[in-house]
Amino acid sequence: MSNFGDYLRKVREERRSGDATFSVRQLASRVGVEPSYLSKVERGQQQPPSEKTIAALANELDEDPDVLLALAGKVSGDLQSIIRRRPKLFAELIRQLKDMPDHAVLRLVREVRDGEW
């Protein structure tokens, strides 16, 4: 929980140093939550917000929503839906990928199948 709050505050403060509209009050207003709630989230005194609010924060702060969601201990709804459709296959795939270096994961591609002509 504190990982998410610490990261959120760090990114927001960086933005605020060049743009005053990234104060807690103004950012909270733009993503539709109370300033006091956002402040508590940043200090780790509240659970991270909903997926929708995290997505809005990511959009405002120009951050990757999947990264913010992961820091909040969440998986996006669309990814959950994909995994639920084929849980065994994706569970096996993710376990196989967990120790692969990034470049190897990025090289995971689907080949065009050749058959008999």
Added chain:
Amino acid sequence: MIELANEELKFSFPDVHPDAELTIEFQRTLRIPDDDQNHPLPPGLGSFPVQHVDDHAVNVPSKWLQHGGVMLPMFQSEAMWLNFDSMWVEDRDVSYPFAIKVAAGKQCAVSGESWAEGLARNPQNYMIAPEQPWLDGFVVEKGCVRQFVAMPLGAGYSAEEQITGKAEHGGLQVAVYPMKRDVFERRYPKPKRRMQLGRDSLCQSMAPEMACMTPDMGLAPGGRMKQEIYDDPYDLNDWKIDAGGRCFIHLCNSMIWQSMTGSLPPHPAPTAKTYTDSGLPWFDYYDDSMTAVDGSSTLSNLKSVAQLSAEKGDVALPENESVTPSNLVLCRKGLKKGQVREGVI
């Protein structure tokens, strides 16, 4: 390894060279008039949507699954050209060389011979990249091709049916062979600047032409245009034949593409007259440093769609009015980088 990404087929050969990568794009275009005049090159109108046949296994003919590969939609009498783009090798300052074979209905578009594995020199049955940026049709004589025009397989118009008398395969077949790494490194030891030409897109719509409801389309010879297919300046032994990759591209009648895939096909292209009357550009490409292959007698003996439909009493090519392009853009190899073959509305 062959991947499908962003509507392009990407052939990569990391075991030969990390930069041995060629992409092939299937460009929509307007159909040039089939009037026996030599026309310049028409523009790119955007990529055809390409999908894995395996993704639609329930709906596609079993023969397509047997062939494997990919599929794309074409309306009857719609035209296509192929764009070849080989990867730039930074430390050599050159694009990686490839030999490319293209066949329609398993009849070679360059030599007119039936499909066979590997490469042949007499007659040459392949093209070379990056020297050959595009292929627009069947090579009917030196410096002249007849445009690739889609017709329903079984209607008798396709090159395959005219050559073999059978409507068996349809579609397009492509094979790609990289240059051997040791040959590449020996031939290109020092930087040498080359350029890549691209052809971008524009979109217009028109009413669909008549269509046949069979899924398989074949490519038939349409109007004539000026296009040289270059002689291979390398040795036949320079190509790594045992590392080639091949792909069967099924051509699906656009009228039933949606029922097979659930997605809409692109709008048909504008007519050549509409396009030309709008003052949009046509193109000419030449490379003084290369020589062109001779045309194939097999392909030069083919009847064009207009010729055959006149014999049959069909109306296979509606809106086939002749045009006189006034806006001609010359693309010469070696000119400034970024020079393109495109029409912009």
